[in-house]
Amino acid sequence: MAEMVSIGHGTIPIQKIISVACRNFMAFDNLRTFEFDEIVNTIIGGNGSGKSTLITIIKQALSRDLTKPWDGRRYQNDDSKESLIEIKFIADDKEHYLRRVLLGETTTDLHLYIENDEELIFLRDAQVIDYFSKLKPISTIQSFDGPRKDFYFWTNGRTTTVNPIFAKSKKLIQGINQFLPMARSEIVQLRLVNNEVMVQYRDGELRNLSTIAGGEAKAIYIIAKISNIIREIEDGNHSKVILIDEIEVGLDQSKIQGLHHIVKCLAEELECQFIITSRFPRGRLNPINVDRAKIPRYYTEDFSTNLHTNFKKYLAKFNAKFKSKNSYSHINWTSAVKGKITYQKGKFKWNP
16 A cells, blocks of 8 residues: 555654564564665565565554554464564664564554764653654555555556546656656656646657556556655655555566666665565665565464465355266266365365
8 A cells, every 4th residue: 555654744854774673573473683775775575575564664663653453454463472673763863773562563662762972862652652753754655556646647457547636737747757768668758738648658659648558557656656755855844765565566577677777866866765675686776685484474373364264264154066977987976965175274175
């Protein structure tokens, strides 16, 4: 989901995330530590490896909420175990160290240490929450089902429609056109023609924005969101830390490389820090590998929202009936077989 993490509309910008550590949080069972570069960082891993968990840790650590379901449908902490997340970051040219202890989805302990010249400032619990209100928000692009107001156009999965709120926004069109040449797209610019938003291809062809192919539409979708975020940063409203999760789904390698090129150029020009998730290590800047051989407990434990459990519940209600003409002599069929299909981890099993 595309969203803005509301840390507070304050005056202190977060300049850089230095490192993150966690124990028993979401996809990470044991203690893990990750360090970040100043410019672009790419979190590399396959499905279920913990890429999105790392993004969530940063959002969770800096949140003013003490109780919240973290992307809750799929990830649920075991309420009987404590989780720990720690984050080091630079804000107002001072190094901050935050330690957050959770029991399930509830924060039970919150410590913040701030280096201030030669002394160390210590804040705890409510004092930390109050301090968070002074920080400028960081930005997150996460999936693409966010509110229409965040994007230039939206899609319902089958058709793409120009958002009427922004259909005549020349400033946003200019922002998109600024980045399009870097995106390695066949589209060179957006144009307003008779109050209709058109895309112009390299060969000069014009098409309505709502009719272009899905990959091209998604690339413009992402560029539009980045353009809006950059405008907020330039206006001094947001911190210079941008988190981007799962932007590669549905894009070919050329467009993916183009978007990463845009990110690199913006990071260098505006001195922003980008933390991006990716499934592919090749050509990525400052890769951080989160792959693990062990399957996360969130995909194996018997929670009510667990995929295995959902299969079991569904199949438990399904009574299968089969009829056969006994054409296979080596199989002992009956004319009508009644039974239930059950699901075990790793296989389906016929249980008459």
